[in-house]
Amino acid sequence: MPTLKCPSCDQPLSLEANTWHCDQGHRFDRARRGYTNLLLAQHRRSRSPGDDKAMVQARTAFLDLKRYQPLAGALMEKLPAEPDGDWLDLGCGEGWYTERFAQCLGAENGVGIDISKFAIDAAAKRDKNLTWLVASGARLPLFEHSMRRVLVLFTRLFTDDIARVLKPGGELIVVGTGENHLMPLREALYEEVRHSGFDASKFLDDRFSMIDSEDVQFEWTPDSEQELQNLLTMTPHHWRAKPSAKADIGKLTGQIMPAHFIIQRFRRTEA
Ligand SMILES: C[S@@+](CC[C@H](N)C(=O)[O-])C[C@H]1O[C@@H](n2cnc3c(N)ncnc32)[C@H](O)[C@@H]1O
Ligand SMILES: [Zn+2]
Numbered sequence: 296m297p298t299l300k301c302p303s304c305d306q307p308l309s310l311e312a313n314t315w316h317c318d319q320g321h322r323f324d325r326a327r328r329g330y331t332n333l334l335l336a337q338h339r340r341s342r343s344p345g346d347d348k349a350m351v352q353a354r355t356a357f358l359d360l361k362r363y364q365p366l367a368g369a370l371m372e373k374l375p376a377e378p379d380g381d382w383l384d385l386g387c388g389e390g391w392y393t394e395r396f397a398q399c400l401g402a403e404n405g406v407g408i409d410i411s412k413f414a415i416d417a418a419a420k421r422d423k424n425l426t427w428l429v430a431s432g433a434r435l436p437l438f439e440h441s442m443r444r445v446l447v448l449f450t451r452l453f454t455d456d457i458a459r460v461l462k463p464g465g466e467l468i469v470v471g472t473g474e475n476h477l478m479p480l481r482e483a484l485y486e487e488v489r490h491s492g493f494d495a496s497k498f499l500d501d502r503f504s505m506i507d508s509e510d511v512q513f514e515w516t517p518d519s520e521q522e523l524q525n526l527l528t529m530t531p532h533h534w535r536a537k538p539s540a541k542a543d544i545g546k547l548t549g550q551i552m553p554a555h556f557i558i559q560r561f562r563r564t565e566a
Contacts, residue, residue, distance in 0.1 A: 296426060297381040297406055300436045302333045307438075330419040330427035332412060333436045344431075345411025351389050353528035355417055358391035360522065365513045366470070366556050367395045370446075373468065373560065374399040380443025383408060383460065385432050386450025390418030390425075396446060397422055408435065435460050444468065452498040461563040467503060469495040473510055473555030480527070480552065483544055484536040495559045506560040514553050520545035 299308040301317035308315040308323070315323040315331055325331045334344075346354070370392070378401030384393040387407035397405050402424035409415050412429045419427045430436050432453035437460045445457050448470040457467060471493025481488045496505060517523050523544045527533055533541075 296403055297383075297441060298438055299333070299426070299428070300438055302335050302338070302430070302434065302436050308436075326416070326419075328416055328419045329423050330415045330429065332415075332429040334410065334429045334431060338431060338434060343412070345409060346388065346414050347411070348413045350528055350533065351411065351413045351417050353525040355389045355391070357522065357525040357529055358389075362515045362517075363554065366511055366554070366558075367392060369509065369511045369556075369558060370468070370470070371395060371399055373558065374444075378404055380404065380462070380465075381406070381441060382444040382446070383435070383437065383442050384446045384448070385435075385453070385457070386410075386447060387418060387427075388414045388448075388450075390414075390421045390427070392446075392448055393418060393425065394421045397425055400444065406437065408432065432456060440465075446470075447495075452495060454498055454500065454502075458502040458563065463563055463565040465563045466506070467499075467561040467563065469559045469561070471495065471557050471559075473512070473557050475512065475553050475555035477526070477530070478553055479547055479550060480523070480544060481532070483547060484527075484532055484540045492555075493557050495561070499561060502564055503561040504564055506562055508557065508559045511556045511558060512553065514551050516550065517548055517552055520548055523547055 301308050301321050303321040304319045306317040308317050313325045323331050381404045382400045383406045385408055387393045387409050390407055393407045402422050406426045407418050408428045408430050410431050415427050415429045435456045439459055440462045442460045444466045445461055446468045473492040474490050
């Protein structure tokens with residue numbers, strides 16, 4: 296199990312009777328559900344940072360339909376078949392992908408971190424053997440050069456802290472959306488659709504070198520308005536689009552929907 300770092304004093308934490316504690320006497324209880332909140336009040340910008348309960352529930356309902364299984368499959372092909380070191384899913388949300396990564400990388404040496412306690416509460420239900428933490432990607436409660444692999448799916452890249460916790464030679468896997476992703480949905484929501492695809496290189500520097508980049512594209516047919524509403528609620532379009540446009544997306548039921556993802560892998564350069 297990866298060693299956790301006390302968010303108050305940076306000393307190692309040890310687990311005793313469902314409480315993580317450090318030598319300085321800082322204590323963090325593990326919730327009955329199996330996750331630990333290591334986000335200190337002074338490091339929170341709001342009372343409930345990150346995705347709210349409705350977004351988390353929508354993501355679970357949509358992902359559990361397995362529409363995005365081809366993406367999970369493409370990612371798992373890039374992972375070793377056997378565990379090869381500690382790993383982190385950063386901004387893991389409600390853990391659908393994390394649970395799948397654990398099948399290759401091992402649950403005992405995996406950490407799922409999200410700033411949303413609703414997300415981590417839901418994730419902890421999926422797999423009790425992973426270490427689930429409420430924490431910020433900007434202040435990872437993990438030690439320098441401790442992670443063999445960091446995965447970041449559809450979440451902001453916290454370059455400095457990822458560079459800090461990755462071992463030299465370790466791997467960063469980033470997933471974002473490509474220009475064709477959910478095009479009919481975006482056309483229904485906006486008068487003008489932006490055409491740029493994601494590129495993690497823009498957020499990284501010479502501490503990372505690109506290994507490869509792969510586009511993953513497939514289609515599926517949403518078969519209910521509820522499915523489309525859940526899909527909308529789990530994406531940033533939830534905040535951006537006009538309420539009148541959002542109310543109207545049921546018309547896309549039964550129509551082909553393209554998915555377009557970009558998987559990029561980077562190696563942490565030897566410093
Ligand atoms: C679009 S969701 C992706 C969730 C998951 N990776 C997935 O693909 O299902 C983005 C996640 O980033 C989390 N997040 C936002 N700001 C964060 C931060 N500063 N540190 C850690 N997680 C954060 C949100 O709470 C949310 O769960
Ligand atoms: Zn401490």
